[in-house]
Amino acid sequence: MPREEKTTMKLRHFVDKLRARLGALACSALLVLPASAGAQAADTLARLKIAPDLLVTVGASALPAVPWARLLNGEVLVRALVVSNADDAGLTTLRKQVLALGGAVHYQYSSIRALAVMLPASRLLELARSPQVTSISPNRVVTRTASLLQQTTGTADADAPGRGELD
16 A cells, blocks of 8 residues: 555544544533523523522622521521412422421411521522522511501591590
């Protein structure tokens, strides 16, 4: 066999090996890239389920100045309301998930499918990734400002007992 043919055969063999390796690398990249893109999309959707003021605490190492967060053993814990779309009225799976994430369930609301929980802020994204979770909000302090019943009946304008003069 002439020397030029040997060189050409070696070159073809090298190119074939290179093509096979590049093909394997390309297939591997295609398998890996969609998974990471899917993970990023899942994180984005999870972040949309969390209230903005609560989302700020996810990466915080210091205690934010809010009444629904506290620092315990160097970890920020938050009191939150987790609203669910689960078919299970007892929210059993969601309760177990909160406990598995190091949280505690303080109350289950009967009027809506929601739980009042205390959870490490660092685990909020994991909880939000659950398909059963619709939204997560801080368990903020609320106060009553007015009563429609009292305004309608006129009792809102009446003197409360003990405020007026004695007969």
